[in-house]
Amino acid sequence: MTAQLDVTEHGRVLVLTMNRPEARNAMSLQLAEEISAALETLDARDDLSVAVITGAGSTFCAGMDLKGFARGEIPVVEGKxxxxxxxxxxxxxxxxxxxxxxxxxxxxxxxxCDLVVASRTANFGLPEVKRGLSAAAGGLLRLQHRIPYHLAMELVLTGRMWPATDAAAVHLVNRLAEPGEALTEALKLAEEVAGNAPLALAASKRVLVDSVDWPLAEKFDRQEQHVDPVRRSADAKEGAAAFVEKRAPQWTGH
Structure with missing residues (x-):
């Protein structure tokens, strides 16, 4: 079976390229399973800090593979x-x-995803309502937390295309790139992230994501559960030593 996901490594950065350009990288069950496996590798390996996901050809991903759906295939991985x-x-x-x-x-x-780099000519959209459906893969749960509520509601209820330049204006897109350069710019951002301590990165991400609904009185105690192990890590000692010795730190993920 030919792989539908290309996986490459750039130092501490794992690059996942959805490789179904003939289908505009529409999501198949096989591709979903390969993405799941690659992200398990990312989390399991101490020598990897961050991943970039992109699409081969001229499209990131056109959504679910409707031909596969017609055959009864749903591109969903249990638990993920x-x-x-x-x-x-x-x-x-x-x-x-x-x-x-x-x-x-x-x-x-x-x-x-945690960060977004997009070509200036890219477009986003949740057109499900135009097809008699609702966005059920997180769009209705996440979009209003990424952008202003009324804008999110307009995009959902109209199903219209939304240019990346407009998305950048409300900070959904972190960095804009020239056409064809999104991956190059994303790798620059990924390398900037990967230059930092991997344990600290993972813990910081988790606190940012999880703390949204923590009770106010518990926020600092709950945060401590995640940041204290980082504070006690070998990488924390290495970070301090590297600063004193005026050299680049050598992270181990421990």
Missing amino acids: GFAGLVKAPPRKPLIAAVEGYALAGGFEIVLA
């Missing part, structure tokens, strides 16, 4: 949801590098 990702993203940072269209489930993959 659509694309093996949206219900349970990795504990380490994940960056979307978007060219062309990120529509329906494709946009929901983007919303499950």
Whole structure:
């Protein structure tokens, strides 16, 4: 069986390329399972700090593979949801590098990522209402927390295309790139992230994500559960030593 996901390593950065350009990288069950496995590798390996997910060709991801759906195939991985990702993203940072269209489930993959780099000509959208459906892969759960409520509601209820330049204006997109350069720019951002301590990155991400609904009186105590092990880690000692010795730190993930 030919792989539908290309996985490469760039130092501490894992790059996942959805490789179904003939189908605009529409999500199949096989592709979802391969993404799930790659992200398990990301979280399991101490020598990897961050991942970038992108699409081959001129499209990020057009959503669910409707031909597969017609055959009774649903691209959902148990416990991880659509694309093996949206219900349970990795504990380490994940960056979307978007060219062309990120529509329906494709946009929901983007919303499950921690950082977004997009081509100036890219477009996002949740067009499910135009097809008699609702966005069920996290779009309705995440979008209003990423952008202003009324804008999120407009995008959901109209199903219209949303240019990446407009998304950048409200900070859903971290960095804009020239057409064809989204992955290059995403790798620059990923390398900047990967230069930092991996345990600290994962713990910081978790606190940012989980603390939204923590009771106010418990926030600092709950935070401590995640940041105290980082404070006691070998990497924390290495970070301090590297600062004193005026050298680049050598992270081990311990």
